[in-house]
Amino acid sequence: MTRTETAPAVETPTYGHFIAGEWCESTSGATFESHNPADTRDVVGRFQQGTKADVAMAIKAAETAFPMWHRTPAPKRGEILYAFGALLAQHKERLAEAMTREMGKVIAEARGDVQEGVDIAYLMAGEGRRMAGDTVPSELPDKWAMSIRQPLGVAGIITPWNFPMAIPCWKTMPALVTGNTVVFKPSSDTPHCATLLVELMAEAGFPPGVLNLVTGSGGEVGDAIVDSPDIAVISFTGSSATGKRIAERTGRRLKRVSLELGGKNGVVVLADADLDLATDGILWSAFGTTGQRCTAASRVIVVRPVVEPLLARLETRTRTLRLGSGLDPAVDVGPLINAGAADKVASYVDIGRREGDLVIGGARATGDGLALGHFFEPTIFAGVAPMDRIGQEEIFGPVLSVIPVEDYGSAMLALNQTRYGLSSSVFTRDVNQAFRAMRDFETGIVYVNAGTTGAEVHLPFGGWKETGNGHREAGHVALDTYTEWKSIYVDFSGRLQRAQIDNQPG
Ligand code: NAP
Numbered sequence: 001m002t003r004t005e006t007a008p009a010v011e012t013p014t015y016g017h018f019i020a021g022e023w024c025e026s027t028s029g030a031t032f033e034s035h036n037p038a039d040t041r042d043v044v045g046r047f048q049q050g051t052k053a054d055v056a057m058a059i060k061a062a063e064t065a066f067p068m069w070h071r072t073p074a075p076k077r078g079e080i081l082y083a084f085g086a087l088l089a090q091h092k093e094r095l096a097e098a099m100t101r102e103m104g105k106v107i108a109e110a111r112g113d114v115q116e117g118v119d120i121a122y123l124m125a126g127e128g129r130r131m132a133g134d135t136v137p138s139e140l141p142d143k144w145a146m147s148i149r150q151p152l153g154v155a156g157i158i159t160p161w162n163f164p165m166a167i168p169c170w171k172t173m174p175a176l177v178t179g180n181t182v183v184f185k186p187s188s189d190t191p192h193c194a195t196l197l198v199e200l201m202a203e204a205g206f207p208p209g210v211l212n213l214v215t216g217s218g219g220e221v222g223d224a225i226v227d228s229p230d231i232a233v234i235s236f237t238g239s240s241a242t243g244k245r246i247a248e249r250t251g252r253r254l255k256r257v258s259l260e261l262g263g264k265n266g267v268v269v270l271a272d273a274d275l276d277l278a279t280d281g282i283l284w285s286a287f288g289t290t291g292q293r294c295t296a297a298s299r300v301i302v303v304r305p306v307v308e309p310l311l312a313r314l315e316t317r318t319r320t321l322r323l324g325s326g327l328d329p330a331v332d333v334g335p336l337i338n339a340g341a342a343d344k345v346a347s348y349v350d351i352g353r354r355e356g357d358l359v360i361g362g363a364r365a366t367g368d369g370l371a372l373g374h375f376f377e378p379t380i381f382a383g384v385a386p387m388d389r390i391g392q393e394e395i396f397g398p399v400l401s402v403i404p405v406e407d408y409g410s411a412m413l414a415l416n417q418t419r420y421g422l423s424s425s426v427f428t429r430d431v432n433q434a435f436r437a438m439r440d441f442e443t444g445i446v447y448v449n450a451g452t453t454g455a456e457v458h459l460p461f462g463g464w465k466e467t468g469n470g471h472r473e474a475g476h477v478a479l480d481t482y483t484e485w486k487s488i489y490v491d492f493s494g495r496l497q498r499a500q501i502d503n504q505p506g
Helices: 052-071 074-090 092-103 107-127 166-177 191-204 218-227 240-252 275-291 304-319 339-355 408-416 431-440 476-482
Strands: 017-019 022-024 031-035 043-048 135-137 143-151 154-158 181-185 211-213 233-237 256-260 265-269 297-303 357-360 379-382 399-405 423-427 445-448 483-491
Touching: 017 052, 017 191, 043 092, 043 191, 052 143, 052 154, 052 181, 052 211, 052 218, 074 092, 074 107, 074 166, 074 191, 092 107, 092 191, 107 166, 107 476, 154 166, 154 218, 166 181, 166 191, 166 233, 166 476, 181 218, 191 211, 218 240, 233 240, 233 476, 240 256, 265 275, 265 408, 275 297, 275 304, 275 399, 275 423, 297 304, 297 408, 304 357, 304 379, 304 399, 339 357, 339 379, 339 399, 399 408, 408 431, 423 431, 431 445, 476 483
Parallel strands: 154 181, 154 233, 181 211, 233 256, 265 297, 265 423, 297 399, 379 399, 423 445
Antiparallel strands: 017 022, 017 211, 031 043, 135 143, 143 483, 357 379
């Protein structure tokens, strides 16, 4: 089957898996629908309900393609990545509109999501010509010592819906440039975004079997990928609950696994901060992507003298935020991803009413046609304590907790008092305080005088503590997830030379 639209144009299109270079149906014969979260009457498409047998076929295709792809010179592999990046750039607007329709983020942010894909494709294309190892002097004469990276085999890539193009690119690009082949399972909330990406990968020239797409549920398709003995490495981004389950299962097989999980990111506002700038940064980080970023700011830790002026600014500006379909360029805040997400946010708002003081928001948004989608008012609570549940647990929605503290020391303690460690920020005009924060904050990313979002692809991305398991995406360190090191010694002395022995006195 090609990328099928099996019915007349007016009807909902049906899309296939992509296995061994062919678009195909699932062995289940079943499909599932993806809906527009801004108007759930709008069905984006029907997608294959994948099975274990489908995954087995995709793994077989990836295994078959591996020797050829591994032996393709890395610069040649990089050229295909570059072609893919160029196609993404060329189709940016179409992809961004499709993304907004399928998962709701406002169109400007959807363009940014595609752009991250372009950026990582170009960065990793360059790695095709770098991929550096070490060449070091040997301790013995007439001996050469060096290390090289080699691919692991088939990479299983499992992604969430909140960056439905950027995250698959963050994972597939380093996996592919290093010579691995891929089985990719996207979130069931964003199979169309994944399909559009894979169409462009095929067009860019990745040979059949190098990149395979299987849609379907986490329990069926995800588990089959995680449990397969023929998958050498799993790269997963998603919730901590799913990540821990994957870690347990892969641990039994000593399989390599890279986990990028939840966050509870804090912004510290000190007394000398530019409060207007802080307000800009906090609102962008808290309510952008409707609070559904792993790097979203959900805790603002503020020293007491500036709590009231900051809250006044936050409330005034939040009141002006416009909710609606992200396809409308005037809209600031789109819908939540699905009904379950809206229920979860509502339940945390109930908790928040008991723990803090509701400043603004606190309800589902239903006016002006919003009841057709999963909209929730941007919500702020004041007077939250650092260990309150709304100050500790990932809500993944537009809910911000303002936590008052006495000074920098108590702000730093409160910031670090979470089980997560992805992103943090500090607003201050004092260079000494800024450097203290850069030293003290226990997160993988720290911003000074900016919100908690805005990572660029050429530095490592990932979190401390329960946000992950020590791996990083992006930057050249992303190659570590997808490669084994091989150290090579070449002795050209023509005689036996014993390291640590023959070069010692006596
Ligand atoms: P999720 O529910 O954990 O799902 C993530 C992916 O895992 C989806 O493709 C899902 O498939 C799949 N999955 C579910 N159960 C599985 C299983 N048993 N085995 C294998 N795969 C399984 O997370 P989400 O709601 O999509 O994403 C939101 C979370 O991602 C938040 O916690 C957020 O903080 C985190 N996130 C972290 C980062 C980071 O870099 N640290 C970046 C973005 C998002 P289905 O969709 O079919 O269930």
